Amino acid sequence: MAPGLFRGWRGEWRLRRGTTAFVTRISEEPDPDDVQWLASVATDGDPDRARWELRYARRALGLLAAERDALDDRTGSMVARALSEALLVDRNIAAGMVRVAERQFNERLGMYRRVLTSRDATEGTGARLGRALLQAAGAGARPDSEAIARGGALLARYLGGANEALRLSFGAPTLPEDQPPSIAVERTRR
Numbered sequence: 001m002a003p004g005l006f007r008g009w010r011g012e013w014r015l016r017r018g019t020t021a022f023v024t025r026i027s028e029e030p031d032p033d034d035v036q037w038l039a040s041v042a043t044d045g046d047p048d049r050a051r052w053e054l055r056y057a058r059r060a061l062g063l064l065a066a067e068r069d070a071l072d073d074r075t076g077s078m079v080a081r082a083l084s085e086a087l088l089v090d091r092n093i094a095a096g097m098v099r100v101a102e103r104q105f106n107e108r109l110g111m112y113r114r115v116l117t118s119r120d121a122t123e124g125t126g127a128r129l130g131r132a133l134l135q136a137a138g139a140g141a142r143p144d145s146e147a148i149a150r151g152g153a154l155l156a157r158y159l160g161g162a163n164e165a166l167r168l169s170f171g172a173p174t175l176p177e178d179q180p181p182s183i184a185v186e187r188t189r190r
Contacts, residue, residue, distance in 0.1 A: 131148050
């Protein structure tokens with residue numbers, strides 16, 4: 001096997017292995033206390049719906065983090081594919097409901113993408129994330145500020161966890177100590 005071919009194969013293998021580890025991390029079940037809290041403020045007391053909203057949020061924010069922050073441009077698409085494949089075999093989804101789960105996930109993904117890419121002078125990203133979670137979960141048009149803050153903190157924790165999972169699964173960016181980050185930016189522009 002030629003050295004370049006082997007290096008390419010090994011790089012692809014590492015990317016697949018990292019993707020599997022990353023998707024496993026962002027697919028962890030939500031904390032029962034968070035499920036209970038969301039059920040009490042937004043889903044008419046339905047813990048199953050609250051659990052699904054938190055699952056969707058964690059996975060969507062994980063995918064967005066992979067698209068935005070991964071070191072390799074292929075990571076986002078590989079994570080998206082792996083999440084789609086995981087939905088097909090998810091034991092939490094009733095038979096015949098996979099398409100519904102895919103549609104709901106994609107709706108949440110679009111919603112969280114808009115929240116993270118929009119700018120609002122009157123409301124920070126955390127508050128917008130909290131408001132989006134509560135509205136998706138059925139809290140109505142005017143959730144209270146305490147619930148918005150808690151929802152925002154919860155989703156900020158999910159986003160931070162996704163970034164930590166990226167570093168653990170794919171490695172952290174490194175620069176030589178004697179060079180400023182602007183040098184790396186200049187190299188990528190060439």
